[in-house]
Amino acid sequence: MTFSFGSFISLTGDEVFHSTRLSFAFVNLKPVVPGHVLVCPRRVVKRYAELSFKEITDLFKTVQEVGIVIEREFKATSLTFCIQDGPDSGQTVDHVHVHIIPRKKGDYENSDEVYTELAKHDKDGRPSRSLEEMAKEASWLSTFFRLEGR
């Protein structure tokens, strides 16, 4: 089974670790910290304003479920949730996506440096993770979910 992220990217079980009827969650090519994952509506929709009531409901219930697992399994104490909605907010893929970032005391010198990292993470020249590494993480994370939609 494949999932579309924007118009040009196809994701499979190598990245996707959880899916519901209307949403899916996947690991990141360039996480800003370990455990930085993304949750999307299945339908390729650019802006948050375009989501249906059912999509919103499913998306943010999924965000809650994924956040709980990510915080616990990455031994974090807090979470940052963020949506860059539209080109002038830093959105780089035309598909609504919620960033979930596990946070710990002292993970950044200033707690909000995480956003500077978020801004850079898909633009800078850092090498991407290998597909093997991503698949291993996705496979591990999938064990915490019942994959209803797959």
Added chain:
Amino acid sequence: MTFSFGSFISLTGDEVFHSTRLSFAFVNLKPVVPGHVLVCPRRVVKRYAELSFKEITDLFKTVQEVGIVIEREFKATSLTFCIQDGPDSGQTVDHVHVHIIPRKKGDYENSDEVYTELAKHDKDGRPSRSLEEMAKEASWLSTFFRLEGR
């Protein structure tokens, strides 16, 4: 009618411009840009993980409605949505709140500087806005909503 924001802050129609059965939206004491507003569940709950399914549904439908109005009325082209969930994410009030920030081309030299501003906005020594100014804005914004819960 009053709304609790955390354990110590009471808000009234001077700040609150929209409310639903389970959520409310209010203007900011120190907005990082004009139109920066907050949306909360009515129940004082510290972490996102504690929200019920109904609260999540109501909260993010309200976020969508408020975002559409804010983007249009502040003549923006994009939105930043953000939740600081827990003490190590920069959360300063123990009550789940979604930041909605209208964004425009060139509003910051680097688009993601908005987060640095967000990190500082309730900590630095900048003067707060006057209650008169907030009440005027809340009154204006309330005209775009049907205040179901009031």
